[in-house]
Amino acid sequence: QKEVEQNSGPLSVPEGAIASLNCTYSDRVSQSFFWYRQYSGKSPELIMSIYSNGDKEDGRFTAQLNKASQYVSLLIRDSQPSDSATYLCAVNRGSNYQLIWGAGTKLIIKP
Amino acid sequence: ETGVTQSPTHLIKTRGQQVTLRCSSQSGHNTVSWYQQALGQGPQFIFQYYREEENGRGNFPPRFSGLQFPNYSSELNVNALELDDSALYLCASSSPQGGGSNEQFFGPGTRLTVL
Numbered sequence: 001q002k003e004v005e006q007n008s009g010p011l012s013v014p015e016g017a018i019a020s021l022n023c024t025y026s027d028r029v030s031q032s033f034f035w036y037r038q039y040s041g042k043s044p045e046l047i048m049s050i051y052s053n054g055d056k057e058d059g060r061f062t063a064q065l066n067k068a069s070q071y072v073s074l075l076i077r078d079s080q081p082s083d084s085a086t087y088l089c090a091v092n093r094g095s096n097y098q099l100i101w102g103a104g105t106k107l108i109i110k111p
Numbered sequence: 112e113t114g115v116t117q118s119p120t121h122l123i124k125t126r127g128q129q130v131t132l133r134c135s136s137q138s139g140h141n142t143v144s145w146y147q148q149a150l151g152q153g154p155q156f157i158f159q160y161y162r163e164e165e166n167g168r169g170n171f172p173p174r175f176s177g178l179q180f181p182n183y184s185s186e187l188n189v190n191a192l193e194l195d196d197s198a199l200y201l202c203a204s205s206s207p208q209g210g211g212s213n214e215q216f217f218g219p220g221t222r223l224t225v226l
Contacts, residue, residue, distance in 0.1 A: 004153075032213060043201055043217040044154070088153055092213055098144070098167050099203075099215060101153030 001026055004091050006102035015111050019076040023089030023102055026070070030100075032092040033065055033072045037085045038104065044088055048074065079109045113138050115204050115218035123224045124192050132187040132221045134202030142166070143185040144215060145177060146201040154201055160185055161207070189223075197225045 004025050013019040021035075032051050036044035048063040050056045050072065056063045062075040072091075076083055086104040093100070116135045124130050136143050142161045146154035156169035160179035174190040183204070189196060199222050203215035 034214070043199075043220045046214060046216060049214050090153075098156045098159060098169070099146075099154070100156070101146075103151070103153045 002102075003027060003100045004089055004102040006087075006089050006105045008103060009106040010108050011105055012108045012110055013079050015079060015081060015109055017079055019079045019083065019107055019109070021074040021076075021087050021089075021105050021107065022071060023073065024071045025089075025091045025100075027091070027093060027100075028067075028070065030070075030091045030093050033063070034090040034092070034099070035061075035063060035072075035074045036088040036090060037083075038088055039085045047087075076107075081109045081111055083107060084109045115202060115216055117200075117202050117218035117221050119221060120219065121222045121224075123226065125226050126192055126194060128192050128225075129188065129190045130192060130223065132189075132200050132202075132223075134185045134187070134204075134218055136183045136185070136202075136204035137216055140204035140206045140216075141183050142205045142207055142213075143179055143183065144203045144205070145185070145187050146203065147171075148199040148201055148220075150198075157187065192225045194225050197223060199223075 035048045038044045050063040060077045064073045088104045089102040090099040144159040145157040148154040158168040159166045163179045179185045199220045202218045205215045
């Protein structure tokens with residue numbers, strides 16, 4: 001079992017709809033959770049960080065964390081073609097701030 | 112505020128050669144982490160430097176080594192290059208806080224091709 005798992009996609013969503021991206025992790029001591037966006041050929045860009053159970057909203061983005069079920073999700077409202085990218089989930093166990101990454105979900109927003 | 116910078120952006124080497132990649136951390140950040148990202152995969156942690164000391168290492172052989180300078184910039188050195196070392200090398204800087212939270216910000220990366 002991989003430490004951080006994501007559906008590789010591609011996930012195709014119509015423009016204006018809600019895109020839902022999911023991530024599960026195996027290590028229960030994980031403390032910090034991050035969503036990064038990566039355009040093809042570029043480096044990851046931090047979108048959201050979340051540390052406590054529940055929802056965290058930032059503009060069109062909402063991160064959801066459920067530590068009991070060991071999953072974290074990212075919702076993108078009013079999806080735009082510019083949101084088309086690979087979304088990476090990263091988890092930190094806290095000891096030396098090493099990030100453990102999923103392989104990413106490719107999101108395609110169709111106009 | 113200056114972001115994370117990396118040099119060079121692209122590099123082509125042959126098998127057996129050595130390479131040095133450089134990273135300047137974001138202003139105010141004292142921690143640098145290095146990652147290797149193969150095509151279609153998530154980044155893999157190589158190691159992290161905090162105040163010039165190695166602060167954790169991933170599952171990479173000793174021919175991957177690093178250094179952090181007093182100004183918190185960092186170098187990644189790879190000896191005896193192998194074909195499988197071809198990847199995007201990412202540097203991320205951060206300023207660790209108590210409680211385990213740590214937002215890491217990435218530079219543009221160095222694309223290494225080993226022939």
